[in-house]
Amino acid sequence: MNSEGGPTALSQTTSIRPARTFTANRALQQEEGLLFEIGRLDVTGVDLEEPAAFVPRLGGLERAGAIGLPGLSEPEAMRHYVRLSQKNYGIDSGLFPLGSCTMKHNPRLNEKMARLPGFADIHPLQPQSTVPGALALMEMLSHWLIEMTGMNAVALSPKAGAHGELCGMMAIKAALAARGEHERQVVLVPDSAHGTNPATAALIGFSVRSVPAGADGMVRADAVKAALDGDVAAIMLTNPNTCGLFEAEIVAIAEAVHEAGAYFYCDGANFNAIVGKARPGDLGVDAMHINLHKTFSTPHGGGGPGAGPVVLSAALAPFAPAPYLRRDGWGLRLVEDSAREGDHAPFGRLTAFHGQMGMYVRALSYMLSHGANGMKQASEDAVLNANYIRAGLSDLLSQPFGDQPCMHEVLFDDAWLKGTGLTTLDIAKALIDEGYHPMTIYFPLVAHGAMLIEPTESESKLSLDLFIATMRDLALAVKAGEKERFLSAPRLSPRRRLDETRAARQPVLRWKPRAPLPQAND
Amino acid sequence: MRYLPLTAVERLDMLAKIGAASMDDLFVGIPADKRLPGLMELPAGRGECDVERLLNGLSAQNKAAGDVPFFVGAGAYRHHIPASVDHLIQRSEFLTSYTPYQPEIAQGTLQYLFEFQTQVALLTGMEVANASMYDGSTATGEAVLMAHRLTRRSKSVLSGTLHPHYRAVVETLSHMAGDHVEALAPAIAGRSEDILAAIDADTSCVVVQSPSFYGEIIDLRPIATKAHSVGALLIAVVSEAVSFGLVESPGQLGADIVVAEGQSIGNSLNFGGPYVGLFATRQKFVRQMPGRLCGETVDADGRRGFVLTLSTREQHIRRDKATSNICTNSGLCCLAFTIHMALLGETGLKRLARLNHAHAVRLADMLRDVKGVEVLNHSFFNEFTLRVPGDAATLVEALAQAGVLAGVPVSRLEPECPHLNDLLLVASSEMNSDDDRHRLVAAMKKVLA
Numbered sequence: 001m002n003s004e005g006g007p008t009a010l011s012q013t014t015s016i017r018p019a020r021t022f023t024a025n026r027a028l029q030q031e032e033g034l035l036f037e038i039g040r041l042d043v044t045g046v047d048l049e050e051p052a053a054f055v056p057r058l059g060g061l062e063r064a065g066a067i068g069l070p071g072l073s074e075p076e077a078m079r080h081y082v083r084l085s086q087k088n089y090g091i092d093s094g095l096f097p098l099g100s101c102t103m104k105h106n107p108r109l110n111e112k113m114a115r116l117p118g119f120a121d122i123h124p125l126q127p128q129s130t131v132p133g134a135l136a137l138m139e140m141l142s143h144w145l146i147e148m149t150g151m152n153a154v155a156l157s158p159k160a161g162a163h164g165e166l167c168g169m170m171a172i173k174a175a176l177a178a179r180g181e182h183e184r185q186v187v188l189v190p191d192s193a194h195g196t197n198p199a200t201a202a203l204i205g206f207s208v209r210s211v212p213a214g215a216d217g218m219v220r221a222d223a224v225k226a227a228l229d230g231d232v233a234a235i236m237l238t239n240p241n242t243c244g245l246f247e248a249e250i251v252a253i254a255e256a257v258h259e260a261g262a263y264f265y266c267d268g269a270n271f272n273a274i275v276g277k278a279r280p281g282d283l284g285v286d287a288m289h290i291n292l293h294k295t296f297s298t299p300h301g302g303g304g305p306g307a308g309p310v311v312l313s314a315a316l317a318p319f320a321p322a323p324y325l326r327r328d329g330w331g332l333r334l335v336e337d338s339a340r341e342g343d344h345a346p347f348g349r350l351t352a353f354h355g356q357m358g359m360y361v362r363a364l365s366y367m368l369s370h371g372a373n374g375m376k377q378a379s380e381d382a383v384l385n386a387n388y389i390r391a392g393l394s395d396l397l398s399q400p401f402g403d404q405p406c407m408h409e410v411l412f413d414d415a416w417l418k419g420t421g422l423t424t425l426d427i428a429k430a431l432i433d434e435g436y437h438p439m440t441i442y443f444p445l446v447a448h449g450a451m452l453i454e455p456t457e458s459e460s461k462l463s464l465d466l467f468i469a470t471m472r473d474l475a476l477a478v479k480a481g482e483k484e485r486f487l488s489a490p491r492l493s494p495r496r497r498l499d500e501t502r503a504a505r506q507p508v509l510r511w512k513p514r515a516p517l518p519q520a521n522d
Numbered sequence: 523m524r525y526l527p528l529t530a531v532e533r534l535d536m537l538a539k540i541g542a543a544s545m546d547d548l549f550v551g552i553p554a555d556k557r558l559p560g561l562m563e564l565p566a567g568r569g570e571c572d573v574e575r576l577l578n579g580l581s582a583q584n585k586a587a588g589d590v591p592f593f594v595g596a597g598a599y600r601h602h603i604p605a606s607v608d609h610l611i612q613r614s615e616f617l618t619s620y621t622p623y624q625p626e627i628a629q630g631t632l633q634y635l636f637e638f639q640t641q642v643a644l645l646t647g648m649e650v651a652n653a654s655m656y657d658g659s660t661a662t663g664e665a666v667l668m669a670h671r672l673t674r675r676s677k678s679v680l681s682g683t684l685h686p687h688y689r690a691v692v693e694t695l696s697h698m699a700g701d702h703v704e705a706l707a708p709a710i711a712g713r714s715e716d717i718l719a720a721i722d723a724d725t726s727c728v729v730v731q732s733p734s735f736y737g738e739i740i741d742l743r744p745i746a747t748k749a750h751s752v753g754a755l756l757i758a759v760v761s762e763a764v765s766f767g768l769v770e771s772p773g774q775l776g777a778d779i780v781v782a783e784g785q786s787i788g789n790s791l792n793f794g795g796p797y798v799g800l801f802a803t804r805q806k807f808v809r810q811m812p813g814r815l816c817g818e819t820v821d822a823d824g825r826r827g828f829v830l831t832l833s834t835r836e837q838h839i840r841r842d843k844a845t846s847n848i849c850t851n852s853g854l855c856c857l858a859f860t861i862h863m864a865l866l867g868e869t870g871l872k873r874l875a876r877l878n879h880a881h882a883v884r885l886a887d888m889l890r891d892v893k894g895v896e897v898l899n900h901s902f903f904n905e906f907t908l909r910v911p912g913d914a915a916t917l918v919e920a921l922a923q924a925g926v927l928a929g930v931p932v933s934r935l936e937p938e939c940p941h942l943n944d945l946l947l948v949a950s951s952e953m954n955s956d957d958d959r960h961r962l963v964a965a966m967k968k969v970l971a
Binding site: 032034035039040042049050051054058062066071082090105106111113116121124126130131132136144148194201202274277282300306339347348349364370372374377378385388405432438443457461463488493507508 | 537540541549558561563564565572578586587588589592600606608616617620622630637639649656657659660688690694695698738739766769791794796820821828836839843849857866876879903922935937938
């Protein structure tokens with residue numbers, strides 16, 4: 001999750017003259033053209049035999065013209081994509097304190113396990129009798145997720161966090177329909193929520209009623225009660241919330257919601273703070289998605305693929321979508337259709353096949369490696385690291401809700417930048433020059449110019465000390481009026497600030513053969 | 523714990539700097555009676571060696587496709603993946619990066635997304651494509667919602683050519699959103715359906731899959747003409763991306779939105795996921811498109827660069843007014859697709875597609891020798907429908923016991939259509955040897971005897 005507020009325009013960014021080279025390369029930083037500029041239509045990096053002559057049976061719908069797809073030989077492809085990779089920042093490159101995104105270490109054991117042929121090279125529709133190990137793995141993962149959350153059931157198939165939200169809200173809609181309460185069309189969403197929450201609710205026909213956050217960043221039970229009535233289907237609440245705080249009145253909120261006949265959807269994006277410390281099931285949650293790519297270390301991969309299994313309370317469990325696991329007289333099997341079976345009345349199907357198996361293997365590998373003790377320690381270290389950064393910066397930066405212990409992420413705002421002519425964005429861009437990925441900025445919306453820092457448990461003390469020292473140096477530079485360091489940043493990255501306004505006004509979304517672009521101003 | 527860098531001494535030192543007496547002091551925000559007192563009732567952590575042993579054991583219980591003659595398809599296909607693809611997608615800077623919200627240090631991701639979008643637009647014959655969806659089925663659901671936004675109508679017509687899981691995804695989403703779906707009966711190979719009659723002035727979109735779930739290649743042109751004549755859109759679905767190399771593109775045949783499952787280029791079977799959904803459409807519809815889009819621009823020094831763009835469609839800006847709730851693409855799977863496609867190029871893709879078709883034609887001919895077995899298709903790409911004597915699911919199970927994974931019984935996806943119980947989908951690709959085909963035919967003869 002991230003939000004940049006407004007698009008970046010270039011008016012405030014000073015141009016600087018880069019060290020000039022003939023190639024425009026800068027030693028290890030190599031300029032790289034597009035595939036379409038370096039590939040050729042008659043080149044292929046895959047050796048395939050040409051089939052013997054045969055009569056096609058394509059019903060006369062054979063492709064007539066050229067596609068226009070260039071090819072690369074293998075060495076060209078290696079160089080092209082390795083060079084592109086070198087323009088990216090990853091967790092393996094350095095501290096990646098992107099709040100709400102939980103950029104923790106991605107163990108390579110997980111990658112190795114996911115590639116075992118018995119997991120990677122099995123088809124979702126080969127007979128279930130030939131994949132007992134895969135079903136057992138899904139059952140084991142389900143057991144761990146249910147135990148960790150104190151819930152009753154889990155729907156594994158959602159493909160990402162937002163897809164999990166959709167799954168949970170569909171289960172709620174189905175449960176209400178089963179109760180005959182179709183009039184419940186309103187979903188309560190606090191102002192501090194991720195944008196996916198209101199978008200999910202709206203996608204399936206709910207209208208959104210917002211609940212303001214209190215002066216301390218928390219949602220008050222009184223505010224929820226004031227918003228509850230017979231039209232309310234559910235509340236969508238993130239806990240720990242997007243300000244990095246555990247919702248103090250969550251139990252009272254859950255009780256009020258249930259008393260009003262509604263359900264409690266919890267956005268589990270921040271589960272990493274509380275694994276082994278508290279269980280959503282004990283707090284009154286009815287449904288919660290778990291981002292396997294956050295809490296359970298499956299790689300973010302530049303934006304996916306994710307996985308968003310949803311744990312469900314006893315009230316919602318019967319409505320979980322197909323497919324679902326069932327252990328009965330026939331042993332363990334996956335029920336693939338959504339016809340009612342016994343007490344199970346699935347609301348339908350969210351995706352083809354069975355969900356993100358590759359991510360299940362990775363997440364289970366993480367869980368087995370940590371165990372109950374390791375996961376508790378991981379949560380504690382994540383929270384400790386965030387508080388250590390808070391303690392190291394609280395005298396220089398401002399916090400919207402005062403200096404109080406946080407969970408796994410610490411929220412600052414831009415009050416400390418007032419009158420300096422600099423913005424949160426400028427701080428973020430200056431961090432890039434210092435070798436860091438910036439924190440989440442301009443989210444949550446309840447803090448002005450938010451900077452949300454989540455170090456995760458993967459950082460060493462040494463790494464945190466250097467980050468704190470860097471942030472302090474930047475803060476002191478701000479106070480000293482060194483505007484140029486910020487306004488011209490980043491100066492050292494593969495690209496400097498990009499013109500997002502131009503990209504949106506004149507969208508160029510694909511390559512087309514055309515005249516060369518304007519050259520650099522030198 | 524090998525993944526946690528802090529030592530006990532460092533933790534104490536840090537707690538002191540924070541001014542906390544103990545770790546528990548940091549968790550005071552959790553109501554005291556809701557804090558877990560001890561450890562969760564789960565096993566203790568294990569070393570790498572132990573985890574490998576356990577997971578190797580589970581993996582070994584499964585029959586991997588590579589160990590047997592393998593003809594299973596129905597929306598997920600096993601093709602050869604060049605070794606360099608998996609190496610490249612595991613580059614740390616690709617594997618461990620986030621969504622490219624800070625474009626200055628994410629040009630690698632952004633440039634391959636731009637390449638991917640261009641490849642998908644070219645393959646589908648459309649003007650623009652997005653940076654990928656979760657998979658083909660969810661892309662189909664999103665396409666229907668997009669058509670409703672564009673036409674301001676709310677009825678979709680689903681052809682019987684559509685994969686039953688895709689149909690279920692659209693039905694679930696539409697039911698929840700209060701939209702209307704008219705799903706036609708399964709259009710089994712060799713028979714035509716009267717889809718034109720189902721399209722009327724209330725129709726927002728018509729969804730047709732080609733090659734169909736049953737393998738038949740569908741002429742989309744008359745359907746596009748009829749749809750357009752009543753102001754409806756044609757959504758074309760492709761569940762085997764390799765077919766783009768040989769079959770005319772849906773864009774050329776009049777589709778307004780093309781969605782596809784991209785798994786079969788660059789991605790393993792993975793028991794169903796993660797996969798990668800392709801989504802392409804006309805330029806004029808781009809602002810109603812779901813999902814991330816990468817666009818070209820310039821940086822402060824005038825150099826070409828790429829950014830995520832048109833994000834005012836998206837949930838993090840528009841919240842409940844967004845075009846979709848989607849907040850992710852299928853990054854690494856999309857990268858695997860892009861790299862494999864770059865290695866193939868036009869020459870390689872077309873050859874791969876011809877090879878697949880040739881293998882399937884050969885297999886279809888060989889299966890005619892099996893008594894009682896009939897190939898139903900008039901046309902097909904690399905998968906076709908067989909009518910077999912008796913129950914196809916029983917046959918597949920028996921063949922599996924005999925060491926051949928023969929295909930997908932239609933009844934597995936259409937359990938409520940008993941009249942389809944004798945249908946079997948069989949796919950053949952460049953991965954099958956002549957020996958594989960002979961073993962399938964021999965095993966089938968033996969089991970059916």
